[in-house]
Amino acid sequence: MKTLMVTSGKGGVGKSTIAVNVAVEMALSGYNVGLIDVDIHGPTDHIILGVEPEIMTDGTHFIPMEIGGLKFMTIASGVGEDKAVIWRGPLKAKLIDQFIKDTEWGDLDYMVMDFPPGSGDEPLEVLSVYNNKIDGAIVVTTPQKVALGDVEKVINFLKKMNVPIIGIWENMSYYVCKYCGKKHFLFGHGTDDLAQKTGVDITARIPLIEEIGQDTGISKLFLTRSEGELRIEFGKYVDEVMKKLG
């Protein structure tokens, strides 16, 4: 099984949207895929998947939810969307540990993990559970200058922890005007500087998509549900990820 982290130094850049769509795309390609929402304080993957979160257990193990070939674990059902839960460090670590080790995942080809921003307890705990061996990370950013400093820090963290970086995925790269058909780079081109500075390639550019932004139904799975050019391009991005994971 190959393990993939989807991370960023910055919040709100599209980590969860990308992690879920990548996992769904892998499952649609016929692979056995697990998805863990490691964002314990602010889980959102269930919203993107359009499912009611539920943690099941057979008494000794957790049973992941199954959505069209994708196996999925989240703490969301135990939290409640409007409730804040105080997770002390050790409790959070134990939960992450259980999600990975005490869950009936079966035989997986890929484990995709969606992280909260930064290099805090969550990635450290996941690294420790996997004996510091993670097969790859996608680093998500948006092109604004304000995002890039924090993203650079997370890249340095991954390098230090010897996590192979598959590439920087630039989200909200541009917007294709529905009237004139032109690409507008609303947030500039800052990611190019980040790539140059860190020596990590930008391997995907995902535009701003009205449907994803608009919180309606399962539109957040737009990248894997739509038709047309972007759908094909997204498939290629994910193929490349699987190749790089080995």
Ligand SMILES: Nc1ncnc2c1ncn2[C@@H]1O[C@H](COP(=O)(O)OP(=O)(O)OP(=O)(O)O)[C@@H](O)[C@H]1O
């Ligand atoms: N390409 C896109 N086009 C339009 N809206 C997007 C795009 N990507 C993400 N969004 C929207 O931006 C918001 C943040 O996305 P998301 O929750 O995936 O980010 P995140 O990095 O996981 O955030 P957090 O740090 O809070 O976990 C969501 O409302 C999402 O629907």
Ligand SMILES: [Mg+2]
């Ligand atoms: Mg998120």
